[in-house]
Amino acid sequence: MSSILPPEWVEMELGDMSKSIFNELPLSEDKADLKKSCLETACALQDGQLLKLLAETRDGLIDSKLRSKIWPQLLGFPIDPQLGYDFTSSPPHKDEDQVSKDIDRSFVYYPQNEARKQELKSRLSDLIVGVLRANPELHYYQGYHDIASIVVMVFENDNEAFQFLSLLTQFHLRDHMMSSIDSSVQQLEIIGDLMGCIDPKFNRVISSVNPIYSLSSILSLFAHNIQSFEDLCLIWDFVFAEKTMVLPLYIYVSVLVYFKEEILTKLEEESGSSFSSEDTYFEEDDLPMNLENNLDILHSILTNVVGENLGNEFEIFQVLHSSVEYLQNHPPSQLKCFQTRISEFSVLKTTSKPEGDVPVSSYLEDDRLSTLITKQIDEDKAKAEKRRLQLIASRRPRKTSSMDNLRKYLYDRVLINRNRKLKVSMFVKISFTIGILSFLLHYYTDKAQFRSLYGAGVNGVHNMVIVKFASFSNTVAGINFGAAKESVFGLF
């Protein structure tokens, strides 16, 4: 490295200029060269602060060669290119079948060159199988192969790729590799909580659907969804610079905020209802009118927003910058679900927490990391067992009377009508009418019954039917009223 600069020079340059130079679009060739030499210098000096600063400016860490050196440094991973790995002697991992199915379907967007693709697939297989066999207690998930695909592309040296992915898995991804998907899903709840801090009104819309719309992006660190290798690497530069897997969740929120107008417009177009004007979705406590009928559409829009909208480098940069800002202004420790829902052994609270105070090296000493992982797995197993028992209990068929069913059915209908307040009020009025009618009917049939004691047989049967009907409509009216009054009582 001929271009190592004296440290004073670098720091002065960066202190004064990094923001202005490296944030212009696009980075011109000579600026890119200047940045490269800054990066090499910072790398040689092991200046983490500086690397972080540079990683979060325009073009990030620039190319794969630099990334393969700097990503491990940012994350504090000790990598030894000479240290080999051999998985052929270890017993197969239970998920290797699934792995091979996914490798068949990897490298979909890039690279273009077919020969290179085949070479990468073969390396990818060894890499994933190697890491899984070294961590038999972890479960493979679809989406992990997308992450590993990026790792083989960036790290030309297989030993480095293996060590990097192993450490990334153990320190940052293991929540997704428990026996069930629950610990991943719990992470996703952060999205709603954070959106609640940033844009509570918009949150009322997006929180009407389950946050699993973000699942593929979060599980794959966006590798499943972003179609450009360069764009994806830029995102990873930020994530690794911040050293926390909470950032992808913040990035997702940032994407949603950035494309809010597009999302609402699309929702309107596809559902034929209006959501974007202030009063339609801001006034009431209930869901916006008609949104409940369009939750599927909303899910689909929110799940595709990353792949379809996040197109150009400028937008990505904006989105990434605001996600880092959100992380500073609303750290996860302030979010409710983070305190209550996330396991104390989760990566987000231990090895991948923002501003983690425990260095990687200390986790690697004295089995500290493996003890932590064991605890997390034990907890996961206990939870899974508990859930299994609950499930069995809840699925045991319960005896329900037909009256219960009718009540439930009508109650559901009323709930569905909750937003159509006026219509519901009519529903109630009609219920009253039926009630009064049936009361009169009752009165009439009482008399009729009395008469029928003396009357002809045919008449008697006829009257009995009326009696039945009368008591039925009484019940219906009662239920209607009972269910409806809670939501619409004030209207009368």
Next chain:
Amino acid sequence: MSSRKKTILKVIILGDSGVGKTSLMQQFINGKFSNQYKATIGADFLPKDLAIDDKQVTMQIWDTAGQERFQSLGVAFYRGSDCCVLVYDVTNTKSFESISSWKDEFLVQANVKDPDNFPFVVIGNKIDVEENKRLISGKKAQALCAQLGNLPYFETSAKEAVNVEQAFDVVARNALQQEESLEFADDYTDAVNIHVDGDNGSCAC
């Protein structure tokens, strides 16, 4: 006055990972096959407009993830579906054996009101493979479908576009029937609403 909404038929495709759910959906919707579809994570749908006899409908076809760990997420998607397609791979015995548990899981998670009459369609995919790779015979599959409640059964190739149209035609018809049977229940409330629409101006309360 309430305008009649366009009929949406919600269809869910289930089955083990790799049986060809995404490929079948793409073949039906876009009329093509590529061996470059990504593995599916989570779930998403694609719409397709079609006419069943004279009725215009939009079929909303949900492609889901097959890996077992994603199975519990169905609660979020299955609700309100009109038909469920169960797919297995004729070259993969395990995928065939999973069919009935996919069916059960669907019924529980979709919270289907009348499980005995909910429409399912079973598809054995990849029949383009050489004869000696095929592990599940049509007869065996027919027997299972009979046992599961006389479910319609189709053998397809998403790769060579064999029988895909036909299978989805039955899916669409059964879904429409299901949707119409549910609408019957809705009509009661609709009738009430239509009646009262006219005079609600005065009761703004």
